[in-house]
Amino acid sequence: MGVIPALGARLARLTFAPDLLVSDGEAYLLAPDDGTVEGWLPFRSVFTVVAAGRRHVMMGAAQLDRYGNQNISCIGDWSRPRAQLLGVRGAPGNTINHPVSYWVPRHTPRVFVEAVDMVCGIGYDRAAAIGARFHELRVVVTNLAVLDFQTPGHAMRLRSVHPGVTVSDVLAATGFPLAVRDEVPVTRAPTPAELALIRDRLDPDGRREQELA
Amino acid sequence: MTADKVMNADDVAGELRSGMTIGIGGWGSRRKPMALVRAILRSALTDLTVVSYGGPDVGLLVAAGRVRRVVCGFVTLDSIPLEPHFRLARQSGAIELTELDEGMLHWGLLAAAHRLPFLPIRAGLGSDVPRVNPQLRTVRSPYEDGEELIAMPALRLDAALIHLNRADPAGNGQYLGPDPYFDDLFCQAAGRAFLSCEQVVDTAGLLAAGPPQSLLVNRAMVDGVVEAPGGAHFTSCVPDYGRDEAFQAEYAASAASPQAWQRFSSDYLAGGETGYQDAVRRLRDATKARP
Numbered sequence: 001m002g003v004i005p006a007l008g009a010r011l012a013r014l015t016f017a018p019d020l021l022v023s024d025g026e027a028y029l030l031a032p033d034d035g036t037v038e039g040w041l042p043f044r045s046v047f048t049v050v051a052a053g054r055r056h057v058m059m060g061a062a063q064l065d066r067y068g069n070q071n072i073s074c075i076g077d078w079s080r081p082r083a084q085l086l087g088v089r090g091a092p093g094n095t096i097n098h099p100v101s102y103w104v105p106r107h108t109p110r111v112f113v114e115a116v117d118m119v120c121g122i123g124y125d126r127a128a129a130i131g132a133r134f135h136e137l138r139v140v141v142t143n144l145a146v147l148d149f150q151t152p153g154h155a156m157r158l159r160s161v162h163p164g165v166t167v168s169d170v171l172a173a174t175g176f177p178l179a180v181r182d183e184v185p186v187t188r189a190p191t192p193a194e195l196a197l198i199r200d201r202l203d204p205d206g207r208r209e210q211e212l213a
Numbered sequence: 214m215t216a217d218k219v220m221n222a223d224d225v226a227g228e229l230r231s232g233m234t235i236g237i238g239g240w241g242s243r244r245k246p247m248a249l250v251r252a253i254l255r256s257a258l259t260d261l262t263v264v265s266y267g268g269p270d271v272g273l274l275v276a277a278g279r280v281r282r283v284v285c286g287f288v289t290l291d292s293i294p295l296e297p298h299f300r301l302a303r304q305s306g307a308i309e310l311t312e313l314d315e316g317m318l319h320w321g322l323l324a325a326a327h328r329l330p331f332l333p334i335r336a337g338l339g340s341d342v343p344r345v346n347p348q349l350r351t352v353r354s355p356y357e358d359g360e361e362l363i364a365m366p367a368l369r370l371d372a373a374l375i376h377l378n379r380a381d382p383a384g385n386g387q388y389l390g391p392d393p394y395f396d397d398l399f400c401q402a403a404g405r406a407f408l409s410c411e412q413v414v415d416t417a418g419l420l421a422a423g424p425p426q427s428l429l430v431n432r433a434m435v436d437g438v439v440e441a442p443g444g445a446h447f448t449s450c451v452p453d454y455g456r457d458e459a460f461q462a463e464y465a466a467s468a469a470s471p472q473a474w475q476r477f478s479s480d481y482l483a484g485g486e487t488g489y490q491d492a493v494r495r496l497r498d499a500t501k502a503r504p
Contacts, residue, residue, distance in 0.1 A: 026391050026392060027391035027392035028391060040391075042391070042392040042393055042394070043240060043266075043392060043394060043395070044393070044395065047315070050316060050336075051316065051335070051336075073312065074303070078312075078341070079306075079345075080305075081304060082304065083304070084299065084300040084303035086287050086289060086294065087267075087285060087287035087288060088286060088287075088312055088313070088314055088340065088342060089286055089287045089315055090314060090315045091314070091340070092314040092336050092337045092338070092340035092342055093314045093316040093317070093336030093337070095339075095340075096337075096339060096340075097335060097336070118345070119339075119340050119341040119344075120341070122338075122340050126339040126340070127339060130339045130361070132338065132339055134335075135339075
């Protein structure tokens with residue numbers, strides 16, 4: 001998980017979702033207030049949480065298509081890739097079992113492509129073809145905009161543009177036609193209280209800036 | 214009197230054969246049996262199939278040309294997300310790959326441990342994992358739901374290699390860190406299992422170090438025990454030590470060119486495990502001495 005999704009989860013816990021469980025990326029669950037270890041979640045238990053569908057994950061994506069098919073495995077022909085990346089990791093299991101969202105720190109046509117080279121996380125077209133009843137992609141958050149799949153055919157839609165970003169900026173940075181409403185709202189800015197939590201408590205060293213650099 | 218299974222790392226390599234399927238415990242760059250991997254690098258073993266939640270174990274074996282096929286869901290150094298030697302091998306077509314979802318790998322090991330031909334799982338359906346693994350089959354639930362699922366075949370291992378914090382000479386092994394990973398399952402899925410550890414203690418010493426549930430593997434699951442202090446280096450072996458990030462960065466840089474790999478090999482891999490640990494100590498002292 002990226003720095004910014006982790007900050008988002010911790011901010012949610014400090015504001016509207018106080019009962020959210022947050023792991024440390026190793027085997028511990030950490031209590032909200034002081035980071036006390038409140039539980040044990042080794043990888044073997046994580047797989048059970050995944051299969052039971054009791055989580056919402058925000059993954060990264062090297063490539064995403066209009067239906068939310070995601071690739072983190074490799075670029076080019078799988079049998080001899082131009083660039084080997086992580087591998088499919090848990091993306092197939094995550095997307096077929098529980099809600100998934102994506103975080104893309106650099107919104108470019110290289111990420112948002114017509115067709116991904118290796119389907120790791122499955123999109124709405126593939127989920128529909130196999131009747132995947134637990135599949136749900138919620139949002140794609142990028143440095144430019146928030147996208148979702150709330151269209152009749154579940155093609156990707158521009159949900160809001162961040163302050164200072166235009167609709168045409170987003171369209172130009174996307175390698176396929178996006179569904180766009182007549183009026184695209186601006187993404188909600190953090191409140192002064194949320195900003196204070198981010199700046200003073202959750203990320204005083206500004207690690208969030210590096211992820212966007 | 215229980216059998217004393219203590220041997221050295223080269224003995225373990227001597228028990229393996231070229232062409233075998235070897236499972237390696239740990240996860241990413243965490244608690245990997247690196248001393249056993251280094252022993253394989255000193256041996257003539259080749260043509261291996263390696264099953265792993267992959268880290269530098271896979272990278273080193275691949276870089277040294279010992280691997281025919283990797284079975285994994287990922288290969289990563291954690292703090293360095295992409296394993297550079299694995300990348301090179303994939304991009305040059307030097308290795309074959311069985312790419313699976315992480316949960317499918319777990320299920321394949323569990324099926325093997327339970328002597329089942331397969332276990333059903335949802336993970337993989339609809340993705341390109343079946344496309345790149347044409348041997349995968351699906352199975353339909355015989356109950357009224359009729360759901361179609363992936364029939365994940367058992368991942369039977371000829372041998373498993375794991376590294377734990379403590380063990381006794383009989384092969385009772387203990388982890389003292391936060392996560393057991395799947396080391397017990399690797400042993401149970403394997404024909405033979407070899408355990409290296411930071412320290413061999415007498416049996417009573419195990420419960421002196423941690424609670425009964427820290428005894429991850431018992432002697433029925435283990436065929437050989439190697440005392441290898443620093444045997445997970447440069448991966449983490451909490452609480453004995455964390456990951457050696459400086460060394461890991463040097464390892465990653467060794468993928469930059471054939472010359473860099475040659476240099477890394479001659480600096481660290483040519484002199485046996487003692488030579489390796491001495492070279493690591495010299496590097497650490499030199500780094501400390503720098504102003």
